Amino acid sequence: MEFEPVIGLEIHVELKTKSKMFSNAPVLFGKEPNTLVVPLDMAFPGTLPTVNKEAVIYAIRVCNALHMSIDHELHFDRKNYFYSDLPKGYQITQDKRPIGSEGYLEIVKDNKEVKRINIERLHIEEDTCKQLHFNTFTLLDYNRAGTPLIEIVSKPEMRSGEEAMKYVEKIRSIVVFSGVSDGKMEEGSLRCDVNISLKPLGSPVFGTKVEIKNINSISHIQKAIDFEIARQSKILNEGGSIRQETRRYEDSKKETILMRVKTDAVDYKYFPEGNITPIALSDEFINNAIKSCPELADSKKDRYMNNFGLNEYDAGQLIMDKDISDYYDEASKHTKAYKLLANWVNVDVISYLNKNNISIQSFPLSAIRLAELVDMVSSNDVNSNQAREIFNKMISDNLSASEAKKALGIVSQISDDEFIKKVINEVLDEFPNSIVDYKEGKGRALGFMIGQVMKKTQGKVNPKLTNDLLLEELKKR
């Protein structure tokens, strides 16, 4: 029997605020355990929560990017459970009234088909503490407890691992470009839970749902779902039934592993958080949050294509990484050779970063210096080989393009038509046999004549211009 997968995703995003969601404890990564806590995080009696303004602004930005309705009142609820990851005995979240509801995003599949995925809700909540489990004991670090989170819940409208992966890529791009999160899955600042069931193709009845928790890379999402589709299909085709269970993806085995079998849904006995009164968000506040949002990837891509004349591939490459696109934007303020600049960023800069295993923030060449080099190439002052020498010299000796050119003894290319034509004609007069060879279709003759021009000018003439002018002069002979 053929089955249709039904996939929904819950994504938790840690917000890049300076302090926690409901306390003013600092939010930092990689600090000594339990050094970033204040009394509220440890649930000491008498402490009261206050709502972080920046976290609300960030949530609004993401709601807007996801075309959601934004609630003009903030309401919080308690999700009650007894576990060591939150000492209060409950998590403050938004159950009844999420800040964002009924949105969507569009994904572009590999076959170029555009699919809209509807999003049910986006709510604000607090993260739990980090637990390190050993054989017989568990260690608790409350530094992360209370870090602001948004949870984005999709409708179960994805039908393949590829669609789910594209969806997460898009969410990640939105939260990173809008400046609300670093979106690093491997560090846990973007975490994804997948709900997946199979139903007979065309059937309106959903099958039993399996949850895959804590997938920590985008590529694992597709692999985990593809494995799970195959696993569930096999069970159903063999006459078995799917258990409601929670699984995790094990990349070393390329399969999902059972964590626990679910019985009834846990009753968290949600009720309104009495320590936070409803908070009114004015139109002005919401509009400012939206207006102050940095440019998103899709908008940048359109701008690169429409204003800078880049093709889709080049523009797409630049927006793969926000910091790279920011670097390109900065450089593009200092040159008009946008296409050439894109080539330099996408090829030479990226290759340097990969080779040296560094990020663009650690790249030693400033955007303005790269723009100067690109202008040199664009104006035919230097050829591309010379430009690469200059590029390396700029990096190694911390020089500007003109300083590196001087240090390397590179003389500006000659692009004077009349001068080049004069030298070409000298060469043609000296080597009449090469003209005959060229006319008889011997390709090497052209290279020989260009070589002679280069020899006479010590390689200073612009090679492309020389080639074009030589072809013109040969036609006259």
Add this chain to the structure above:
Amino acid sequence: MKEYNIEILKDAAHRLLFDMPTEQYETLLKEFDVIIAQMKVLGENPLIDQYEPMVFPFECKTSYLREDIPGEPLDREEALKNAHNKTGGQIKLPKVVI
């Protein structure tokens, strides 16, 4: 209804990891008497089930949001003072998950 006495209040306080002078427990017990008396009055209202539960006693909407400015965290020793068992600056618990 369960009877409240000072021992029950003390037990609750100790479970919450704090303690108070005896006279404060006595004050608290008197306050419980008032609360329980009020609950009785509410319970006697035959229409009580027709009222929606209230979270706040009156309309108390605010627009206050805290600026995102980090404060000084607790000293780690102080933060972990109530933990019975700790190691390497972390609270140590028996493992309860598989």
